[in-house]
Amino acid sequence: MSNHLISAYQSLPVSFIRGDGVYLWDQDGNQYLDGLCGISVTSLGHNYPAVTEAIQQQAASLIHTSNLYSIEWQQKLADRLCELSGMDKVFFGNSGAEANEAAIKLARLYGNKQNIKDPQIVVMEHSFHGRTMATLSATGNRKVQAGFEPLVSGFVRVPYNDTESIEAVAANNKNVVAVLVEPVQGEGGIVVPDSGYLTALRKICDANNWLLMLDEIQTGIARSGKMFAFQHESIIPDVMTLAKALGNGVPIGACVTHGKAADVIQPGNHGSTFGGNPLACRTACTVLDSIVENNLTENAARRARQLVELLNQGLKNNDNLMEIRSLGLLIGIELNQNCPKLVTEALDRGLLLNVTADKVVRLLPPLIINETQTAELADKVIEVINTLPASH
Ligand SMILES: Cc1ncc(COP(=O)(O)O)c(C=O)c1O
Known part of the structure; x- marks a missing residue:
């Protein structure tokens, strides 16, 4: 050892x-x-044979070039994710926490562009969003946060599966710009909300011009019995974060956006050296194809x-x-x-x-x-x- x-x-x-x-x-x-x-x-x-083959073939031809150049497999994967989700544009990183960091930055940018100087994001008790400073601050678990104070500010916490408390926030806090929520709380203990919860959140977000941001890092990529867990209801989020199963073990994270969230991030706002490299993106394309074909x-x-x-x-x-x-x-x-x-x-x-x-x-x-x-x-x-x- x-x-x-x-x-x-x-x-x-x-x-x-x-x-x-x-x-x-x-x-x-x-x-x-x-x-x-x-x-x-x-x-x-x-x-899994198709994934092993995709990794081997891509490794033998090209692993990394950087986002200074366009990457064909990244574009193919973005197309595929948007086709499957009904969403519009994707940013790629390397992990779940990074995907959520992108979402949190996007929400702040969205708020600042509307002159909201102290943009706040509604997050849930018992949630888990990652271990970076912003994502652990968004996480609803003191054990994850303890010792890392000062936490990143700008999060308003409410109970999960409780829309009334979010309506109360909407009535009192004009700085809120987004809700970040897991469709099923994974680390929190596989907590499945009432059916209709996401639809109710969608309505509240629409009424207040907030972004509905779904953390599908654990629930996404077919695990819930739909490709994305939000597809159990008739809604589309503004932002969805993915990682984990997207690469079947090859690190990749994605921040998928829709409608008014799709053009918030502009050149210079965000980036990643490894994010969206040909190896990870080709692997993820193969993962999605394998799920659909089988x-x-x-x-x-x-x-x-x-x-x-x-x-x-x-x-x-x-x-x-x-x-x-x-x-x-x-x-x-x-x-x-x-x-x-x-x-x-x-x-x-x-x-x-x-x-x-x-x-x-x-x-x-x-x-x-x-x-x-x-x-x-x-x-x-x-x-x-x-x-x-x-x-x-
Ligand atoms: C819902 C959710 N969000 C975010 C994360 C963080 O992902 P990563 O460990 O890839 O940073 C996890 C990991 O367990 C998760 O379950």
């Missing part, structure tokens, strides 16, 4: 050397079922129904179960106690999952998962959750 790594992570004592489809293998040849996808990243599973959006929805039904069935007599929440293959199983040790219980049984918000077992399995593998996943998850003692 190296002593030269900054202790930012408390990594588990396992290291994987190979992956194929929904499975991973460690150095000792042990096999693990991947119920987490590296936190919503490897949605096509590991070593109907993986539908598969995600179908397998999610199967998984949730099996989990409900298998856990119905478990007194520790509070609730199973899901939107497509974003699945949260809330228990009545803190359960971080279930992560190692799962590992011991050849299963990767994660616990978020202390009490929520989070499953984000690959979208390529088949019926048999889904049943295997359900069996293992039920077995792991049943290791918890009953709490009285």
Whole structure:
């Protein structure tokens, strides 16, 4: 073990050397079922042939040129994202936090262009938007913020899934320019809002000339059973941020814009050395094509129904179960106690999952998962959750 790594992570004592489809293998040849996808990243599973081939071919021809020159794959990817989302223009970065930074900068620019000198963005309690200074300031989790004060100003916090509190902000604060919200709160514990929430937010934003900015970094790219989670409702956001599954593991982030948000950023306002390079963009084009060609959006929805039904069935007599929440293959199983040790219980049984918000077992399995593998996943998850003692 190296002593030269900054202790930012408390990594588990396992290291994987190979992956194929929904499975991973460690150095000792042990096999693990991947119920987490590296936190919503490897949605096509590991070593997906078309993605591997795209990376190999592009690496053999051109990896990087810089945004000083036009990049054909970047244009193709922007076209594809706009075609799939009904939106207009895209800026590319390298991560989720960067995509959200672009959105936050865009909102401030939008406000300043209207002479709002102290532009504010409405954000949610229990949200997660990243670890850079602006995105951790937007995040609704004190643990993420503690020690990094002074935080970036300009965020107004309200409860999630509560439109009345946003209407109250609209009535009292004339400096608000945007709402930044996750369609389903991921790190917050797979919290699925009431249906109609995004539509109500859209109306409030329209009435106040605010931008509706959706953080689809965890929910996007078919995981929810639609290509983008906002497509469960009949709305289009002004800004949508993407990362994670867009490159199936090759780092890429995108800030997608629509209508009045599309022309806010002008030359000189924003930039990135690596953002939108040919390797990442070609990979992401291949990811999107693979999802569409193989109907993986539908598969995600179908397998999610199967998984949730099996989990409900298998856990119905478990007194520790509070609730199973899901939107497509974003699945949260809330228990009545803190359960971080279930992560190692799962590992011991050849299963990767994660616990978020202390009490929520989070499953984000690959979208390529088949019926048999889904049943295997359900069996293992039920077995792991049943290791918890009953709490009285
Ligand atoms: C909703 C959401 N936004 C932003 C981020 C930050 O993404 P990244 O870690 O790529 O910066 C995450 C990561 O978990 C996320 O789930």
